[in-house]
Amino acid sequence: MSTACPSCGAGLETPLACGACGVLMLQEDAVCPFEVFGLKEAFHLDTGDLRARLRRFTRLVHPDFFALEGEEAIARAERNNALLNEAYGLLSDEARRADRLVSSLGGPTEKDLGSMPQAFLMEVMEWNETLEEAPPGSDAMLQLERELNEHRDQISEQIGAALTPLPQPGDESLAAIRQGLNARRYVDRALARISASSAPS
Amino acid sequence: MGYIELEVLDDQPKRVVIGIDLGTTNSLPAIWKEGRPEVLEVEGEPALIPSVVHVSDDGTAVVGRTARARSMDDPAHTVHSIKRFMGRSLEELDEAVLQRLPYQVTQTERGLVQVEVAGKSFTPQEISALILREVAAQAGVAMGGAEVLSAVITVPAYFDDAQRQATRDAARLAGLEVLRIINEPTAASLAYGLDQKGEGTVAVYDLGGGTFDVSLLSIEDGVFQVLSTNGDTSLGGDDLDAALVDLLRGELEGSVERSVFEEPAFRQAARLAAEKAKIALSKDPAADLAISLPELGLNARRTVTREEFEALAAPLVERSLHCCARALKDADLSAADVDEVVLVGGSTRVPLVRAEVERFFGRPPHTGLDPDQVVALGAAAQAEVLMGGSRDILLMDVTPLSLGLETMGGAAEKLIQRNSRIPCSVKEGFTTYADNQSAIDFHVLQGERELAADCRSLGRFKLTGIPPMPAGLPRVGVKFHLDADGILTVSAKEESTGASASIEVKPSHGLTEEEVEAMLEASLENAKRDFEERRRVDLIAEIGIMLRHAKANLGVAEERLDRESMEDLREAIAAAEEAQSSLELELVQIARDTLDRATMPLATVLMDSVVKEAVSGKKLGDV
The missing domain is CATH 3.30.420.40 (ATPase, nucleotide binding domain)
Incomplete structure (x- = not known):
């Protein structure tokens, strides 16, 4: 990570642009989201601080501030702002953040793990039964929603604990974290179905 | 540098x-x-x-x-x-x-x-x-x-x-x-200036002439963020007018042929009458809804009370509030979370609208501007x-609708989710299905529905120039970039060989680059035609003045000009008279120039006599 601006030598908070002289830096597509935000890789982060950084950095890279500086400058601003927004989208979402950490530590991908344990799949089938049979807003549906939310919080807590401090690259614990993330997808999908069914049309 | x-x-x-x-x-x-x-x-x-x-x-x-x-x-x-x-x-x-x-x-x-x-x-x-x-x-x-x-x-x-x-x-x-x-x-x-107010949530209720929009924005540290938007692209003041027009038609029903209602003149007159009544009703308890078209045998006048108007407007306002409720739900907010309400659009002058918006959000809206x-x-x-x-103002926007591509089975695969911050870029990899396939077709979609057929088609593009390779081997990277204005551009590259594939986008509802170019060219041609037309009209006007002047002095000319000059003059006058009704700029220009030259000797003679007259009537010292 470069820490000094190649143009004016000032210290850099983000590799996208220099806060001191305003110059936009050229970045690879694959730039690390944590790096973009000037943060160390970690699961826990201060969301208020993340938002403040987003605002601060957006002021450096938003195309509006380059409107009269020619196509090239605008294109670079568009690109850097897109990178910033992409990194924010990833970091601000707990599941995506965890997914990124597991991947960058060399853990298994979603597909590497194969199918979920039988007991869990049985549970999912029960949810689906309720989702299909219980009317929206019914007690059974509300009960399921509560359970799913609890379940999700529980998974999040486990994942957070397992990722703090960060395991060593390739550590065995990464497989368990991945399994937790996969389980969370099932929970999120079921929750999305509940909110879709109760949405006003 | x-x-x-x-x-x-x-x-x-x-x-x-x-x-x-x-x-x-x-x-x-x-x-x-x-x-x-x-x-x-x-x-x-x-x-x-x-x-x-x-x-x-x-x-x-x-x-x-x-x-x-x-x-x-x-x-x-x-x-x-x-x-x-x-x-x-x-x-x-x-x-x-x-x-x-x-x-x-x-x-x-x-x-x-x-x-x-x-x-x-x-x-x-x-x-x-x-x-x-x-x-x-x-x-x-x-x-x-x-x-x-x-x-x-x-x-x-x-x-x-x-x-x-x-x-x-x-x-x-x-x-x-x-x-x-x-x-x-x-x-x-x-x-x-709500950006100067520190932080808060703003609801913007915009009931314009043709469209209704409600947007929820969060403002924090001068940064605007669109939390959600909702609206109805066919709800607005025009619809209030239309409701009044229907009232007017009801009034006329039976007394005139129904076909009259289809007459363009009736439609426009009724619209204007409705608009006038609507505006009056914002300050008066009752207004006249009147139409008079003698040529159609139409004459009707009716008083509309505000109560009556509000009964007509209520379902439309209600529709707008449904949109507000959906916007709140999308942003995961309740009406009580809204700190400021801004009214936009002439139709928000309607007292019922103001009252209903205030009731819905539980706070009086801004009406200062x-x-x-x-x-x-x-x-x-x-x-x-x-x-x-x-740099005090910074607009951070989100895209209101998801963007994606049609997949093989006709499903819509979303590449950019709705409410994503813009600008944003997403890259997706694609490959070929057949050996030596040299092109791939893509169908770009916008919308939230699962099936491509239910989404809005933004355009189709064809990726060509993929080098011949066995099926599944080419790696084509397609990049969607949604810019700060919310406009999508698509680019693509074949990555395994580095061969740049070219893209041809056919917008479903917009103009292609070629069409824009053609229109620009046409408008330049039009501009040239307009300019020439203007020049022709100006020249004819000038010819008119010159002719009047020449004819008025024809007696002097015959008296004082040599035969050749006189002949030239007569010819030039005849040609100029003909040119006055010509549509050819060049012809008009030549006639005018010829007349100008032919009247030169006459002008000299006239000038001489003017000078002589002036001098003869005066003492030498005055000259």
Whole structure:
């Protein structure tokens, strides 16, 4: 990570642009989201601080501030702002953040793990039964929603604990974290179905 | 490196960037002046330009008030509310809206909507370009003759990619560079300076002439973020007018032939009567709804009470509040979380609207600024940012609709989720299905539905130039980039060989690059024709004056000119008289020049006699 601006030598908070002289830096597509935000890789982060950084950095890279500086400058601003927004989208979402950490530590991908344990799949089938049979807003549906939310919080807590401090690259614990993330997808999908069914049309 | 140079450039005069509210009913320019936005004025009046275009049979187009004035006597040549058609296909347009139009709307074989006026076809982009050209011209006049070349243009927050692109193309056709397209609600909040208020949630309720939009924005540390948007692209003041027109029709029912209701003259007159009554009802408890068209044997007058009007308006207001409820749900907020409510659009002057909005959000809305001006004022504030005047205002937007591609099975795969922050980029890898396949077809979609057929088709593109390889081997990277204006661009590269694949995008509802170019060329040709026509008319007028003068002095000429000169003069007069009815510029020019030369000897003679007369009557010393 470069820490000094190649143009004016000032210290850099983000590799996208220099806060001191305003110059936009050229970045690879694959730039690390944590790096973009000037943060160390970690699961826990201060969301208020993340938002403040987003605002601060957006002021450096938003195309509006380059409107009269020619196509090239605008294109670079568009690109850097897109990178910033992409990194924010990833970091601000707990599941995506965890997914990124597991991947960058060399853990298994979603597909590497194969199918979920039988007991869990049985549970999912029960949810689906309720989702299909219980009317929206019914007690059974509300009960399921509560359970799913609890379940999700529980998974999040486990994942957070397992990722703090960060395991060593390739550590065995990464497989368990991945399994937790996969389980969370099932929970999120079921929750999305509940909110879709109760949405006003 | 370039930044040092830029400081030098700072000494140069700043480019003028204006803000334009390109509205369904009216358009308005504004500019930043002495620390605040100001609506541009011509002769002491806001340069409010009705978004109306009148096209005569000879192809001459006029815009604005003059055009609106023609809507009574020549409705079939007068185009209103073209914004409703921007970037849309015929089947997407509201049947009821089309039915109320006194002219035909058709589509090209590619599905481009066109209005048929004066035997010509115009795309909505071309009509909008005429409006924008007039707005820029008026703005120029308001600024003492400055040429307006760059602008910030506002669009409803709900405008999709095709509609934003159409707006951008319209500006291009009008010779304007669009530095930024911003959402109307964001502009309205900027106008009220809500960004200076620290943090809070703002609801912008915009009931314009043709569209309703509600947007929830969060403002924090001067940063605007659109939390959610909702709306109804066919709900607005026009619908209130239409409800009153229906009332008027009910009044006439039975006393006249039903076919009268289809007469263009009736439609326009009824619309204007309704609009007048609606405006009066905002301050009076009752108003006259009157129509008089003797040529159709029509004469009707009826009093509408505010109560009656409100009963008609209530379902429409209710529809708008449903949108508000959906916007709140999307943003995961309740009405109580909203800190400020901003009203936009002339229809928010209707007392029922104000009362219902206040009831819904539980707080009185901002009404300090003219609801017809707030959007233009906000656009001017943003124009100031773009001119490098300030980084205090920062607009962070989200895309209101998801963007994706049609998959093999006809499903819609979302690449960019709705409410993603823009600008944003997403890259997806694709490969071939057959050996030596050299091209891949893509269908770009916008919308939330699961099936491609239910989403809006933005365009199709074909990726060609993939080097011959076994199926599944090529790695084609397709990149979607949604820019700060919410406009999508697609680029692609074959990555395994580095061969650059080329892309050909066919927008489903917009103009292709070639079409824009062709229209630009045509407008340049038109401009040349217009110029020549003007020159011809001027020359004929000049010939008229010269002829009058020459004929009046024909006696003097015969007396004093030699035979040859006299013959030349007679010939030139005859030719000039003929040229007066000529349509050929060149011929008119030659006739005028010949006449000018032929009258030279006469002018000399006349001058001599004038001088002699003058001198003869005076003493030498006076000369």
